[in-house]
Amino acid sequence: MSEQESPKRPPGVCIPWEDKLQKLPEISGDKDLVKRVWEETDALAYLYIWHCLLAF
Amino acid sequence: MSTDMEQRYQERLTRYTTAMRNEKPDRIPIRPFVAEFTAKYAGYTCQEVAHDYEKAFAAARKCAADFDWDAVVSNMVFVWTGLTEAISLNYYAIPGIQIPADVGFQYIEPPEGEAFMRADEYDLLVKDPVEYLFNVWLPRVADDVSPMGQPTSLRNNLSFVKGGMAMMQYFAGFGTQNARLRSESGTVSAIAGILKAPFDIIADKLRGYKGLCMDMYRQPEKVVAACEAMAPHLLHVAHITADPGKKVPIGLWMHRGCVPFISPPQFEKFYWPTLKWIIEELARMGHQVLFYAEGEWNPNLKYIAELPDLSIIYHVDRGDIFEVHKAVGHKFCLSGGIPNDLLAFGTTDDVRACCKNVIDGVAGDGGYIMDASAIMQDDTKVENLQAMTEFTREYGVY
Numbered sequence: 470m471s472e473q474e475s476p477k478r479p480p481g482v483c484i485p486w487e488d489k490l491q492k493l494p495e496i497s498g499d500k501d502l503v504k505r506v507w508e509e510t511d512a513l514a515y516l517y518i519w520h521c522l523l524a525f
Numbered sequence: 526m527s528t529d530m531e532q533r534y535q536e537r538l539t540r541y542t543t544a545m546r547n548e549k550p551d552r553i554p555i556r557p558f559v560a561e562f563t564a565k566y567a568g569y570t571c572q573e574v575a576h577d578y579e580k581a582f583a584a585a586r587k588c589a590a591d592f593d594w595d596a597v598v599s600n601m602v603f604v605w606t607g608l609t610e611a612i613s614l615n616y617y618a619i620p621g622i623q624i625p626a627d628v629g630f631q632y633i634e635p636p637e638g639e640a641f642m643r644a645d646e647y648d649l650l651v652k653d654p655v656e657y658l659f660n661v662w663l664p665r666v667a668d669d670v671s672p673m674g675q676p677t678s679l680r681n682n683l684s685f686v687k688g689g690m691a692m693m694q695y696f697a698g699f700g701t702q703n704a705r706l707r708s709e710s711g712t713v714s715a716i717a718g719i720l721k722a723p724f725d726i727i728a729d730k731l732r733g734y735k736g737l738c739m740d741m742y743r744q745p746e747k748v749v750a751a752c753e754a755m756a757p758h759l760l761h762v763a764h765i766t767a768d769p770g771k772k773v774p775i776g777l778w779m780h781r782g783c784v785p786f787i788s789p790p791q792f793e794k795f796y797w798p799t800l801k802w803i804i805e806e807l808a809r810m811g812h813q814v815l816f817y818a819e820g821e822w823n824p825n826l827k828y829i830a831e832l833p834d835l836s837i838i839y840h841v842d843r844g845d846i847f848e849v850h851k852a853v854g855h856k857f858c859l860s861g862g863i864p865n866d867l868l869a870f871g872t873t874d875d876v877r878a879c880c881k882n883v884i885d886g887v888a889g890d891g892g893y894i895m896d897a898s899a900i901m902q903d904d905t906k907v908e909n910l911q912a913m914t915e916f917t918r919e920y921g922v923y
Contacts, residue, residue: 477652477653478653478654478655478656479757480757480758480760480761480762481761481765482655483655483659513689513693514689515655516762516765516766517688517689517692518655518658518659518663519658519758519759519762520692520719520762521614521658521663521666521667521688522658522662522726522730523719523720523721523726523759523762524603524604524719525604525605525608525609525614
């Protein structure tokens with residue numbers, strides 16, 4: 470496969486954590502916890518669209 | 526789960542995985558890919574198994590138990606039409622709705638000129654496949670989804686909730702199904718995970734076959750770029766949906782890469798590079814791929830032979846399985862090679878003779894799994910599948 474630019478939206482991601490973070494107030498608690506849960510639920514949407522395309 | 530049944534399961538899993546490592550198990554594994562056949566056998570209509578996945582699951586379990594197979598797909602009538610109707614997907618003819626209840630669901634390519642992806646949208650897809658799929662493709666294929674910039678609606682808002690929750694409910698059902706196959710009949714769930722070639726995604730769901738044929742001549746660099754843009758995503762989905770234990774392979778469903786749909790030079794330029802990369806990456810991660818090569822793929826064998834040893838289980842449909850064995854049998858386990866029309870229209874003697882011929886020709890050193898050439902729908906005769914099963918169980922002992 471030829472050289473290509475890094476995808477703007479990498480595999481597994483719909484709305485990157487960095488975008489979500491911009492819309493949040495200052496996280497006073499565990500930032501990693503918020504990030505992990507955001508990415509896990511975001512990945513569900515990613516799976517949804519790719520399964521619509523692949524499997525349905 | 527009884528100890529005996531668990532022992533049977535482990536024996537079958539060992540048999541299946543040994544063959545997939547291209548080694549010699551105790552006997553040839555029997556792994557029929559049965560779709561609407563299960564409905565006929567269990568006494569359901571095509572509509573029932575397409576629209577009620579619990580009936581589809583029950584039909585698969587009944588077949589697994591009665592035929593005593595080593596492995597089956599948990600539900601080969603995979604498209605749950607309950608989900609497609611939940612979001613009003615417009616590219617299926619549903620049994621009992623658009624087509625008779627006793628006919629399997631049909632995928633309908635859009636008319637030429639109305640492809641779900643327009644000819645001038647390659648750059649959009651390449652720039653951001655996820656954004657394109659959600660914002661452009663989904664509204665075109667799902668009537669309830671409002672296009673970007675158009676007024677939203679209750680149906681639009683509901684479609685995402687219903688579609689997402691329906692999908693989660695359905696996929697959760699597979700976990701229970703696999704556990705029941707194991708506990709009730711000691712049957713292995715044959716595959717885990719899903720993969721398609723980037724080229725097939727474009728052909729099947731985006732540009733349509735005709736549109737893509739024109740694109741290969743009019744804008745070939747765009748077709749290549751689109752395949753390359755989607756490949757990392759398809760790799761990712763295949764990986765995260767794969768068997769975490771790396772025992773059973775990822776299902777790769779191959780459609781338009783064979784003759785006569787595209788020529789070998791077109792295969793080499795458009796179809797192969799990204800698919801090869803994906804398979805190599807999955808192999809590097811320890812996953813095998815079931816290379817379900819529907820149609821005639823033998824003209825492309827020299828490319829397929831480039832894949833790492835044991836990276837695929839090569840399923841043979843229309844190709845001469847003996848030629849396949851000669852070319853790549855030393856590298857990959859093979860499956861299939863029993864023609865579907867024989868199973869539908871032949872005699873049990875014919876079926877047994879064919880099975881013997883294939884076993885004698887390609888299974889001597891192991892590395893062969895008994896199955897029909899293609900997914901069995903409701904035209905397969907029960908007695909012929911029984912003959913294939915029983916003959917293999919007796920004759921396929923090492």
